[in-house]
Amino acid sequence: MNTKSEGGVDMRAMVYHGPKDLRIENIEMVSYNDDEVLIKVKSTGICGSDVHGYLGTTGRRIPPLVMGHEFAGVIEKIGTKVKGFSKGDRVAVFPEIFCGECEACKRGLVNLCPNRKIFGVLTFNGSFADYIAVPVRNLFKLPDNETFEQGALGEPLSVAVHAVNNGGDLKGKNVLILGAGTIGLFILEVVKTKKPDKIFITDLSDSRLSMAKKLGADYVINTSKSNDTTILDSVGKRGVDVAIEAVGVTETVQYGLSHLKQQGKCVFVGVWKKYVEVDMHEIVNNGLSIVGSTLYTLEDFETAIKMLESGEINTDLLITKVATLEDGPKIFEELAENFGDNIKVILNN
Numbered sequence: 001m002n003t004k005s006e007g008g009v010d011m012r013a014m015v016y017h018g019p020k021d022l023r024i025e026n027i028e029m030v031s032y033n034d035d036e037v038l039i040k041v042k043s044t045g046i047c048g049s050d051v052h053g054y055l056g057t058t059g060r061r062i063p064p065l066v067m068g069h070e071f072a073g074v075i076e077k078i079g080t081k082v083k084g085f086s087k088g089d090r091v092a093v094f095p096e097i098f099c100g101e102c103e104a105c106k107r108g109l110v111n112l113c114p115n116r117k118i119f120g121v122l123t124f125n126g127s128f129a130d131y132i133a134v135p136v137r138n139l140f141k142l143p144d145n146e147t148f149e150q151g152a153l154g155e156p157l158s159v160a161v162h163a164v165n166n167g168g169d170l171k172g173k174n175v176l177i178l179g180a181g182t183i184g185l186f187i188l189e190v191v192k193t194k195k196p197d198k199i200f201i202t203d204l205s206d207s208r209l210s211m212a213k214k215l216g217a218d219y220v221i222n223t224s225k226s227n228d229t230t231i232l233d234s235v236g237k238r239g240v241d242v243a244i245e246a247v248g249v250t251e252t253v254q255y256g257l258s259h260l261k262q263q264g265k266c267v268f269v270g271v272w273k274k275y276v277e278v279d280m281h282e283i284v285n286n287g288l289s290i291v292g293s294t295l296y297t298l299e300d301f302e303t304a305i306k307m308l309e310s311g312e313i314n315t316d317l318l319i320t321k322v323a324t325l326e327d328g329p330k331i332f333e334e335l336a337e338n339f340g341d342n343i344k345v346i347l348n349n
Helices: 048-055 148-152 154-166 182-192 206-214 230-234 250-258 280-285 298-310 325-337
Strands: 010-018 021-028 036-046 070-078 090-093 131-135 139-141 174-178 198-203 219-222 240-245 260-268 289-292 319-324 344-348
Touching (some): 010 325, 036 090, 036 148, 036 325, 048 325, 070 131, 070 148, 070 154, 148 298, 148 319, 148 344, 154 182, 154 260, 154 298, 174 250, 182 198, 182 240, 198 206, 206 219, 219 230, 240 250, 250 260, 250 280, 319 325
Parallel strands (some): 174 198, 174 240, 198 219, 240 260, 319 344
Antiparallel strands (some): 036 070, 036 131, 090 139
């Protein structure tokens, strides 16, 4: 496979050199293969995992590294084997690199590919840079009415789409969302489109719960303030049909399981802690189901882009700050100190 280079031309990038050490630098221009395109990055969202990586708490950001996996941009150059795309096309990028040959990939479950890599994770450079090379199969054209900032939301929205799909048919169902952080609020937006009966959401932050109320939650519950009975009072003491856990700690897992009706389902999305405790008696005696949900498929990503195009997703409330790549190190420092009321922060080139 031939590789196109830019003859030693440099590009600007925000490089992670270790905990709390981000620098704007000139690095070697990325090269691209015959089945890839060179993208001029326009917008990249800051994921919570990027902030944790910046702090050095996860082990999934290995310096020196260009982070960033939530991004959209414009095609600058095209490999000789690329079809269906042209220079100047506006695109959002599915950031999982998958083998396409394993059993999971052949079933369309590229999110479970054992050989997958994700832009901006471990040692694989991502999109906090002027340019990035992307395989053509990872490209989705941005509709004319979508901004680059909205295109960058395709990735976190896909996480929510995949999680909600794992919950099954939600029409007329009562749904509990544990956690009103970024992913929890995206999940709320997706659940709304499924025509449920009632949506409940919990968190420890009144400001995030206020945001959830604006986005359409029927009931918001601050679990730090009282042993609230709102859920069971509202569904006739029988519990909700589906709970979606978007935190990943014992307290929220147990809260979700204890508020499910018999044969209810809990979807696990949050991964804050590697190990959590569950009440096996509750699970077994009530015939509960637990489903893990990781990342997203190509189909999920396509759905997310279409949802953004249709206006079903309230991006005005979800994008809480827009800054420049040059401001990136300062923004990361601020977010690491206090994420505050931010939902999604976007860095534009």
